[in-house]
Amino acid sequence: KAGVTQTPRYLIKTRGQQVTLSCSPISGHRSVSWYQQTPGQGLQFLFEYFSETQRNKGNFPGRFSGRQFSNSRSEMNVSTLELGDSALYLCASSFTSGVDTQYFGPGTRLTVL
């Protein structure tokens, strides 16, 4: 089975721009979660989608949003980028929305200049 894929792998943007990241979960997985990983804060939960509905949301500003499509693929959008948004953005998929094993993708490295 193919693993979780994320595109693009690397991205460079400037302050004020917006960005969209994509995640394709493992086939058959319906839950997709997003995390931000930085050296200072570690891994922080952004949100989780299951069956096209946001089920959980972390403590991030409204500039961070996401959505999930009927094929379980998910996108994450960050508007009005700030320097502090530079991070590795990780997507994880799991079969269910309950407490379940999460499988992570390789991440998208976002650099904001």
Add this chain to the structure above:
Amino acid sequence: QQQVKQSPQSLIVQKGGISIINCAYENTAFDYFPWYQQFPGKGPALLIAIRPDVSEKKEGRFTISFNKSAKQFSLHIMDSQPGDSATYFCAASHTGNQFYFGTGTSLTVIP
């Protein structure tokens, strides 16, 4: 507020030695405690996980010890190998798939 506290931040162990990483939590509602291993340029990969109804779980060279009363859990890597050199994260969850991660431990195993 860090929901899961992890120590040490870095660890150097000789090949064949035992690596021990500790985590502590406050929220007694947590009911699933996984450990993840992350290599540079890769996403975290699940190593082993435990639920609070058992005190220990072993898979190969990896063992989780869980102390519910102390709200602590630890990862033991027996017979540590250079290939184990990576960053290790503990995590905890109680609601859906919202996981709270520790800040990570960078493990270096010296040949």
